[in-house]
Each structure stands twice: as structure tokens, then as C-alpha cells.
Amino acid sequence: MDIQCxxxxxxxxxxxxxxxxxxxxxxxxxxxxADALVRNHHSYVSSTRTVGRVLKYLIQYQGRIVGTFWIGSxxxxxxxxxxxxxxxxxxxxxxxxxEIADNKRFAMAEKIPNxxxxxxxxxxxxxxxxxxxxxxxxxxAIVTTIGNxxxxxxxxxxxxxxxxxxxxxxxxxxxxxxKWDDNESINQKFVKPTGENKKLILVTTKLK
Numbered sequence: 001m002d003i004q005c006x007x008x009x010x011x012x013x014x015x016x017x018x019x020x021x022x023x024x025x026x027x028x029x030x031x032x033x034a035d036a037l038v039r040n041h042h043s044y045v046s047s048t049r050t051v052g053r054v055l056k057y058l059i060q061y062q063g064r065i066v067g068t069f070w071i072g073s074x075x076x077x078x079x080x081x082x083x084x085x086x087x088x089x090x091x092x093x094x095x096x097x098x099e100i101a102d103n104k105r106f107a108m109a110e111k112i113p114n115x116x117x118x119x120x121x122x123x124x125x126x127x128x129x130x131x132x133x134x135x136x137x138x139x140x141a142i143v144t145t146i147g148n149x150x151x152x153x154x155x156x157x158x159x160x161x162x163x164x165x166x167x168x169x170x171x172x173x174x175x176x177x178x179k180w181d182d183n184e185s186i187n188q189k190f191v192k193p194t195g196e197n198k199k200l201i202l203v204t205t206k207l208k
Contacts, residue, residue, distance in 0.1 A: 013060070014122045014125065014126050015122075016118040016119075017118070019062050020059070020060070020061050020122070021059075022057050022060070022069070022119060022122040022123065023057065023058055024057055024058075024130060025057065025058050030058060033058060033068075034056040034057075034058055035048040037067060037068040037107045037108075037109055038068060038070075038105050040107075041107045041108060041109045042105055042106075043107075043148060043150070044148035045105065045147075048105075050072055050073075050104055051073065052072060053072045053073045053098075053101075053134075053135055054071070054072035054073070055070065055071050055127075055131070056068060056070050057069045057070070059108070059119055061110075061112060065109075066109050066110045066115075067106070067107055067108035067109060067110075068106075068107050069119060069123055070103070070104040071101040071102065071103055071104065071127060071131075072102055073097075073098075073101075073102065074097060074101070076090075077090065078090055079145075079164070079166045080164070081163045081164025081165065081166075082143060082163070082201060082203070084164070085163045085164075085203060086141075096140065099137050099138055099140045100139075100140060100143060101127065101131065101139055101142045102142075102143055102144070102145075103142055103144035106144075116154035116157070116158075117157045120154065120158040120204075121158060124142070124158070124206055124207050124208065125207075127139060127207055128207040128208060129208075139207060140205060140207070141203055141205045141207070142204050142207070143202070144160070144201070144202050145199040145200065145201055146199055146200040147198075147199040152202050159206065160203060160204045161203050161204070162200060162202050163201050163202065163203055165199060165200050166198050166201060
């Protein structure tokens with residue numbers, strides 16, 4: 001199905017008001033729509049590649065698909081700010097790795113005033129049950145990293161907590177999850193932080 005046709009499909013899902021609906025991308029066409037939104041509209045990460053778990057939500061406003069929000073597996077090495085927030089060492093955090101989701105993408109095709117905080121509220125209210133249904137783990141928090149000089153104002157407006165920043169990597173290297181790698185592969189992928197291109201780290205534990 002053509003992506004433009006997909007953007008006009010009406011769906012049902014969790015609502016903040018009668019104009020806004022958030023639902024999980026379930027079939028190939030829904031997921032293709034979510035991927036296209038990221039490729040075309042994410043402000044600084046156009047890649048749709050993820051490793052491990054991922055739930056892709058589609059955002060419908062006034063009958064139009066206008067955005068997508070993804071949560072999934074976190075990445076390693078885990079930033080020190082996250083370890084400190086949860087009062088865990090890396091090995092201790094590994095024990096709750098599957099209970100902390102990473103907000104992998106949030107892309108909007110249209111700028112609609114005040115819609116971002118409504119979307120985040122809906123996600124917080126349903127992510128815990130969706131995570132349990134799909135993966136069987138009790139979701140305790142969602143973490144997001146904000147780059148490209150952005151302040152994370154939409155998240156802060158939804159009362160997410162700014163807990164620190166990443167150590168920073170060169171612009172040609174990206175953070176990747178290494179939970180599934182052996183020691184040899186980890187050594188090949190690991191890049192010592194250089195302090196460049198740091199990202200803000202925010203977290204919410206206000207899940208229902």
C-alpha cells in the first residue's frame with residue numbers, strides 16, 4: 001500500500017482527546033509507515049535499524065497519521081548517568097536491563113502545538129501493559145537521549161527528569177546495543193568516549 005494512503009487510514013487506540021489516537025504498529029504495512037516517518041521526518045536519526053526489542057507506535061491526529069514513537073531495548077555500555085540514577089553498577093543494571101526501555105525514535109510529520117506532551121502521556125499510560133504483553137517483563141522506566149542541540153522541552157513538559165548526559169562519541173560513531181555480543185565483538189565495537197556530540201539523558205518512571 002502506498003505510504004501516502006497509509007497516512008490517511010483511520011484507526012482506534014488510546015486517546016487523550018477525540019482528535020488524538022495512539023496505537024501499536026502491528027502488521028507490515030503499519031511498520032512500514034512507522035519506518036517511513038522516521039526516515040523522512042526524524043530531525044537527526046533517519047536510520048530505522050534497531051537491535052533487540054522494539055514497539056512502534058503510530059500517532060493519528062484528526063484522522064491523519066502524523067507521527068511515530070518507538071520504545072525498545074537499551075544499549076551498552078550503559079551511560080554512567082543512568083547507572084547512577086538507578087543506583088546500579090553495570091552488572092547490577094544488567095539484571096534489570098529488560099525492565100528499562102529506551103525511547104528509540106520520536107518523529108512527527110507535522111508540527112502541532114501541545115501535541116507532544118499529550119502523546120507522551122498516552123505512551124506512559126500504556127507502555128507498561130504493552131511491554132508485559134509482548135515481552136513478559138515489568139517495565140519500570142523509559143529513558144530517552146536527546147541530541148542535535150535540542151533541550152528535550154517536550155519531555156520536560158511531561159515531567160521527565162533530566163539526569164545527565166552521555167560521555168560523547170565522535171560524530172562518525174553511534175551508540176549501539178551490545179547485550180547480545182560476545183567479548184570479542186564488544187571489543188571490536190567499543191569506542192572510548194571522546195566528549196564530542198554529547199546527548200542529554202531524560203527518564204520517566206511514571207508508568208501505569
